[in-house]
Amino acid sequence: MSLIRATDLTKTYANGGTPIDALRGVSFAIPPRAFACFVGPSGSGKSTLLNLVGCLDRPSAGSLHVADTDVGALDRHAAAVFRGRTLGFVFQDFNLIPVLTVFENVEYPLLLVQRWPAAERRKRVAEVLEAVGMLDQAGKRPDQLSGGQKQRVAVARALVVKPRLVLADEPTANLDTATATLVIDLMKHMRDTFDTTFVFSTHDPRVVSEAEQVFALRDGQIVDDGRSNAPATKEDSHVRS
Numbered sequence: 226m227s228l229i230r231a232t233d234l235t236k237t238y239a240n241g242g243t244p245i246d247a248l249r250g251v252s253f254a255i256p257p258r259a260f261a262c263f264v265g266p267s268g269s270g271k272s273t274l275l276n277l278v279g280c281l282d283r284p285s286a287g288s289l290h291v292a293d294t295d296v297g298a299l300d301r302h303a304a305a306v307f308r309g310r311t312l313g314f315v316f317q318d319f320n321l322i323p324v325l326t327v328f329e330n331v332e333y334p335l336l337l338v339q340r341w342p343a344a345e346r347r348k349r350v351a352e353v354l355e356a357v358g359m360l361d362q363a364g365k366r367p368d369q370l371s372g373g374q375k376q377r378v379a380v381a382r383a384l385v386v387k388p389r390l391v392l393a394d395e396p397t398a399n400l401d402t403a404t405a406t407l408v409i410d411l412m413k414h415m416r417d418t419f420d421t422t423f424v425f426s427t428h429d430p431r432v433v434s435e436a437e438q439v440f441a442l443r444d445g446q447i448v449d450d451g452r453s454n455a456p457a458t459k460e461d462s463h464v465r466s
Contacts, residue, residue, distance in 0.1 A: 227254040227290075228390060228422050229278060234287035236273050236445075247273040249445040250287070255424060255438060257389070260416055262425040262432055265442035272394065274442070275426045279312055279392045280304040292389050309338030313383030313421075315412075317395035319375040321367040321382075327354070328363040331382045338386070353381040356418060357411060373404035380412060384419060393425045397432060409435050 236248040248270045255261050263271035276282040277289055277296075283304075284297045292311050299307060313334075321330050332350045335341045341349065354360040357377040367375055376396060383391045393412070397405035409432060416423055425432055433439055441449040 226256060228257045228259070228292060229253075229255040229424070230288075230290045232288045234274075234277065234289055235285050236270075236277060236282070237285045246445050248277075248284075251442075251445070251447055252287075253440055253447060253450065255422065257422055258416060258420055259422050259424070259438055260413060260436055261423070261438035261440070262427050262436040263440050263442060264427060264433055268444075269442040270445040271426045271442050273445075275392055275394055275424070278390075278424065279314065280308050306338075309334070309386065311389050313386060313388040313391040315376070315379050315383050315391060315393040315396045317398040319367070319372075319379050319399075321375055321378060323367050326364050326366055327359060327370070327378050330367070330378055331385050334382060334386050349385055350381075353385050354378075356384075356415065357381045371404075372400050373407060376400060376404075376408050377411065380408070380415060384415060384421065387419070388421060390422045390424065393423060393427075395427055395429070396425065397427070397429045402431070405429065405431055 232252050234248055234251040235246065238245045238247055251270070251274065263274055265271045273282070277284055278291060280296050280299060288295065289297050294307060296304065296307065322333065325333065328350055331354060332346055335346045335349065351360060354363055357380055359374065359377050359381060362370065362374060370378065397408060400408060412423055413435065415421060425436070427433065439450065440447050
């Protein structure tokens with residue numbers, strides 16, 4: 226069973242009338258509860274692939290199914306609804322709204338898309354902030370937080386809608402080594418706690434070393450998926466911890 230399944234996926238852009246193949250016949254599968262990453266040099270296609278999986282762009286050819294949905298067939302409105310209900314996003318520059326508090330930043334997706342009742346929103350926001358260790362910072366604004374704290378809030382915001390899949394674009398790029406390690410450990414713990422799949426686009430060897438699936442891209446093609454281990458069960462993760 227696959228949460229994400231791509232078959233002969235192609236993405237072509239027109240650059241001044243000249244077609245540029247960002248992805249060329251990519252095929253892969255990622256199971257539920259995976260911790261997976263796309264790696265490769267700039268221009269390899271990994272960010273394009275993440276955008277397609279996140280319904281921020283549409284493939285030129287091939288098929289892409291996410292959570293049993295043919296996302297390549299979705300129109301703009303349907304893609305937005307699907308993103309709001311199924312996906313969470315974590316960015317390297319955090320993308321927190323500076324005028325909102327930590328609590329309000331995490332609450333925002335529930336207001337924007339899912340429109341939860343107020344009491345349920347407060348309960349859910351508190352739950353995820355507590356899970357990432359930021360409940361005691363709920364009243365602060367982003368400029369009062371460290372980089373690691375901002376990324377914890379970003380993870381909480383991604384998880385608040387109870388997504389099946391979280392996509393993270395270079396989530397440790399702006400963090401020092403110690404903080405990046407803590408954030409990676411946090412995301413693995415969140416995977417085990419909420420049964421959420423995490424998929425990364427990254428250059429960071431620290432993320433790659435923790436991934437259960439690694440897809441190396443070059444020139445728009447997957448050139449290596451040499452490590453593909455089934456995600457651990459909760460019982461297995463408890464044994465190792």
